[in-house]
Structure formats: structure tokens, C-alpha cells
Amino acid sequence: MPLNLVPALKNGPRVFAISSGKGGVGKTTLAVNLAYLFAEAGKKVLIFDGDLGLANVDILLGLIPRYHIGDVLEGRCRLEEILLEGPAGLLVLPASSGFASLTHLSEAQKLHLLGEFEELTAGLDWVFFDTPAGISENVLYFNLASQERLLICTPEPTALTDVYALIKVLYRRYGVKRFHLVVNWVRRPNQALEIYRQLLRVIERFLGSISLNFLGGIPFDRQVSEAVKAQRLLLSLYPEASASRAIRKIAADLSEVDIRPFEGGLQFFGRKIMGVCA
Numbered sequence: 529m530p531l532n533l534v535p536a537l538k539n540g541p542r543v544f545a546i547s548s549g550k551g552g553v554g555k556t557t558l559a560v561n562l563a564y565l566f567a568e569a570g571k572k573v574l575i576f577d578g579d580l581g582l583a584n585v586d587i588l589l590g591l592i593p594r595y596h597i598g599d600v601l602e603g604r605c606r607l608e609e610i611l612l613e614g615p616a617g618l619l620v621l622p623a624s625s626g627f628a629s630l631t632h633l634s635e636a637q638k639l640h641l642l643g644e645f646e647e648l649t650a651g652l653d654w655v656f657f658d659t660p661a662g663i664s665e666n667v668l669y670f671n672l673a674s675q676e677r678l679l680i681c682t683p684e685p686t687a688l689t690d691v692y693a694l695i696k697v698l699y700r701r702y703g704v705k706r707f708h709l710v711v712n713w714v715r716r717p718n719q720a721l722e723i724y725r726q727l728l729r730v731i732e733r734f735l736g737s738i739s740l741n742f743l744g745g746i747p748f749d750r751q752v753s754e755a756v757k758a759q760r761l762l763l764s765l766y767p768e769a770s771a772s773r774a775i776r777k778i779a780a781d782l783s784e785v786d787i788r789p790f791e792g793g794l795q796f797f798g799r800k801i802m803g804v805c806a
């Protein structure tokens with residue numbers, strides 16, 4: 529059943545990519561819980577699952593997709609018919625094997641999808657892309673199609689070098705200069721800030737003038753994996769868990785970020801995507 533989307537907002541949605549460099553660091557957990565917080569506050573929120581990994585957004589929320597993007601491309605359904613409705617009316621565009629073919633579309637398919645994207649997101653307040661790990665074409669695609677980039681790393685050295693590699697390619701190849709950082713799995717006070725400073729030092733030394741906004745840390749918390757196993761949202765199952773409190777603080781800071789709306793709305797979003805994947 530197609531979802532009833534509200535009329536277009538004047539300024540269009542705020543579009544954030546959530547990426548990490550390394551897999552398994554908490555992107556999907558943060559993406560769904562952040563999206564839920566904004567949805568609960570009455571905003572129209574879409575989470576676009578661009579990750580084909582195991583812990584997908586739909587699985588994490590206990591949702592069962594009926595269609596995928598391949599069905600849209602082949603004209604069997606509209607993009608909005610793929611949407612699933614999660615807790616608090618949160619909209620989920622589920623990942624699918626069809627998505628892998630997004631980078632190999634014909635001109636006609638690109639135009640078709642572009643029109644569908646524009647219509648779909650016109651009435652939304654927030655769009656979150658849960659991207660795959662690494663620096664693949666799809667990761668760059670989502671990051672370039674977003675107004676802002678939220679990066680996650682953990683105190684593990686490999687997570688740090690992988691997130692640096694993503695910043696480097698987005699800056700050197702595409703001139704992207706603005707990022708936000710969340711450090712997950714922190715085990716002691718100040719550890720998140722130390723990791724942030726460490727990353728900032730490397731960026732300043734090797735890349736130059738990049739803005740890296742520290743959004744905070746999320747502690748290691750067993751209730752996170754318990755919520756994943758229960759296919760429930762951490763924030764609704766354990767609202768007072770230490771990780772839940774940290775995510776609420778990140779959401780509050782995120783809503784204060786001064787974001788410039790896309791000029792020309794999602795047209796711009798679509799064209800950028802098509803440009804990267806051409």
C-alpha cells in the first residue's frame with residue numbers, strides 16, 4: 529500500500545549519509561535510532577538502507593520488504609511502494625540485491641529513478657543514508673548525494689585509519705570538506721574526545737582545511753546487542769541505557785547543525801548521484 533506522504537516542504541529534507549570506512553562499527557544502530565528519535569518528535573524521516581550487509585535496517589526493525597529497487601526499475605512498482613513503515617512512522621527504503629545494479633543503469637532508468645526520488649523525498653524533513661562500509665562507488669555515491677556526512681569510528685586503530693581513508697578520498701577526489709564524527713564502543717570517559725583529536729591531528733597534517741565536527745561518543749553497552757537480537761529499537765526497548773542516552777545527545781546536537789538545503793531540491797540530489805555513477 530503506497531504511503532501517504534505529506535506535501536512538499538519549502539526547503540526540502542536534510543540529507544545525511546552515515547558512513548564508517550570499516551564495517552561493524554555501529555552505523556545501522558546509530559542510523560535507525562537517530563531516525564526514530566526525529567520521527568518520534570513528529571518529523572517525516574526516511575532511512576535509506578544502502579548496505580547489503582547482514583544487519584540491515586529492515587532486519588533490525590523486524591520489517592519484511594515486499595519489493596525492491598529492481599522492481600521499480602522494471603516498472604513493476606513505484607518507489608514509494610517499496611517503503612516500509614517502522615516505529616513512530618519512520619519510513620524505511622530497504623536494501624536489496626537490486627540496489628547493486630544502481631551503478632549500472634541505462635539513461636532511461638536513471639531518469640525514471642530520479643523522478644521517483646524527487647517525488648518521494650519532497651515532503652520529508654530528514655533523510656538518512658545507511659551506507660555500506662569502505663570506499664566503494666556506492667559509498668561515495670551516498671556521501672556526495674548528501675548535504676552532510678556523519679562518520680562513525682571506534683577506538684580500534686583500523687577503524688580510525690579506514691575512516692581517514694574515506695575522508696581522504698571524498699576530499700581529494702570531490703573536494704568534500706565538512707564532516708561530523710561519532711565515536712562508538714567507547715570504554716572510558718574522554719576516550720571519544722581523544723579519538724576525535726587523534727583523527728583531527730592526522731587530517732590537519734596530511735589533508736589540510738577540513739571541518740570535522742565532534743558529535744560525541746557512544747559507550748560500549750550490552751543492551752545494544754540485546755536490542756539487535758530482539759529486532760527492536762534500542763531507544764524504545766532500553767530508553768535509559770547508557771548508549772540510548774548518548775544517542776539522544778547526538779540527535780540533539782545534530783538538529784542544531786546548520787545545514788544548507790539543496791538548491792533545486794532532490795533534482796540536485798539525483799543529478800549528483802547520476803554523475804558519480806555515470
Ligand SMILES: Nc1ncnc2c1ncn2[C@@H]1O[C@H](COP(=O)(O)OP(=O)(O)O)[C@@H](O)[C@H]1O
Pocket residue numbers: 548550551552553554555556557558581583712713714746747748749750752753754756771
Ligand atoms: N555501543 C555499542 N555497544 C555494544 N554493541 C554495539 C554497540 N554499537 C554496535 N554494537 C553491536 O555491533 C554490531 C554491529 O553494529 P551495526 O550497527 O550493525 O554496525 P554497522 O552497521 O556499522 O555494520 C551489532 O551487533 C551491534 O549490536
Ligand SMILES: [Mg+2]
Pocket residue numbers: 555556557579581583584658
Ligand atoms: Mg550496517
